[in-house]
Amino acid sequence: MTAVGYASNGQPRKVEAHSQLLGRRIATLGPYSPLFYREPLELVSGSGVWVSDRQGQRYLDAYNNVPHVGHSNPRVREAVAKALGTININSRYLTEQPIAYAERLLATFAPQLDRVMFTNSGSESNELALRIARQHTASDGVLISDFSYHGNTTSLAQMTTGLQVAEPLGDHVRPIRIPDVPQDASAQETASLVSSALAEVDRAIDLLTARGHRLSAVLLDPSFSTEGLPRVPVSYLRGLVERVHKAGGLYIADEVQSGFGRLGSWMWGHQRFGVDPDLVTLGKPMGNGIPIGAVVLPDGLLEEFGSRNQYFNTFATTAVPSSAAQAVLDVMADEQLAARAEQIGRALREDLTGYALTDPFVSDVRGQGLYLGIELTVAGEPAPALAGWLSEALRERGVLASRIGRHDNVMKVRPPLVFGSQDARTLASALEDALAEAAQGEWARHAAVGGRA
Ligand SMILES: Cc1ncc(COP(=O)(O)O)c(C=O)c1O
Structure with a gap:
């Protein structure tokens, strides 16, 4: 076989x-x-x-x-067992753990990123963030790196450039090449790479607009992991986000790979560029193996989305995943x-x-x-x-x-x-x-x- x-x-x-x-x-x-x-x-x-x-x-x-x-971390095991042994129920009841975790998690973000919506995976987080961006901008154009992966839903498959999927890129999606600056590049070489990469961003936004897809969002992994960890200059990311905002779109930072201290000095990968995202998506390491993800966003975006959509998510915002996630933050802090x-x-x-x-x-x-x-x-x-x-x-x-x-x-x-x-x-x-x-x-x-x- x-x-x-x-x-x-x-x-x-x-x-x-x-x-x-x-x-x-x-x-x-x-x-x-x-x-x-x-x-x-x-x-x-x-x-x-x-x-x-x-x-x-x-x-x-x-x-x-x-x-x-760590595999089989005793504090995560204990937290999960405790929640399972007490109460772990549908998210439509009030329970303590998800709230306590939300407070703790939000304290790690810039003050304007003050709300969180829990999900069950990275794919679901990105799907939700794109949906929020679409509704906010009343448009659907998306910029994506030309070698990236953000999840397995239908709309994410239409913007997958880094692995094989049957779906063609959506008409509303435009891939861009992320510049990779050689370690020994001079300031002049770096500036020239950045300016041609930003010119590509301008062209991509113009093309989407011409096709009738005004920009809704750029979706990026701030570690550019699927891309192979290129050296991306701060000036590029700043220029990119400036252009996205000018075109009316939102910056979604996919922290599924780069978050939770993975990159060392920063709790969140986007912090290395000094540019705050409009939405942040989380997943993978968050629950140490217990499925949990999240979208972190400003109150205004949550208000706009929440007031228009009866959004309900059975397993998210329950005690078991949030207790696991709380234990992850505890271990991270203590160690x-x-x-x-x-x-x-x-x-x-x-x-x-x-x-x-x-x-x-x-x-x-x-x-x-x-x-x-x-x-x-x-x-x-x-x-x-x-x-x-x-x-x-x-x-x-x-x-x-x-x-x-x-x-x-x-x-x-x-x-x-x-x-x-x-x-x-x-x-x-x-x-x-x-x-x-x-x-x-x-x-x-x-x-x-x-x-x-
Ligand atoms: C950057 C990034 N975003 C999103 C996802 C999707 O996460 P999940 O498999 O939890 O749906 C992945 C998975 O590899 C990823 O690497």
């Missing part, structure tokens, strides 16, 4: 059902539910930054952002995880940058906090096959990582935020060892396969 996984370029690939469980999965979920690795990994337990497979092999998790404060991500991420990046200077295949190390990307090239060209080989080679060395980017050649390091300095050393030495094997040409002899999230 075979299953189908997806490489980062969206191309389907076949996976043999080498285990009974995989056979059962294919027989029930079908063959299209994506799986990582040539031989999919069956995990049976996790704790902190470690996970274990059925054979008892342990792996250092340098990849997963959903277990934000100073954002500051730690900054410190450990910086040391790891410096360490890895050493390879960029010496390893023939590593051309760049990018990212911030505990979201790093290691760009691989061969003879100056993007090397997706090498990246695929490397993620398998790291697995063999007991480390989980994956890859991103438009060429699928950027190794993605995005561990749970409780990743420590010893873990960073373990990762760096596995990487060094795997790259040494790659230098002997081993990788080129293997057909590279992999998967993505």
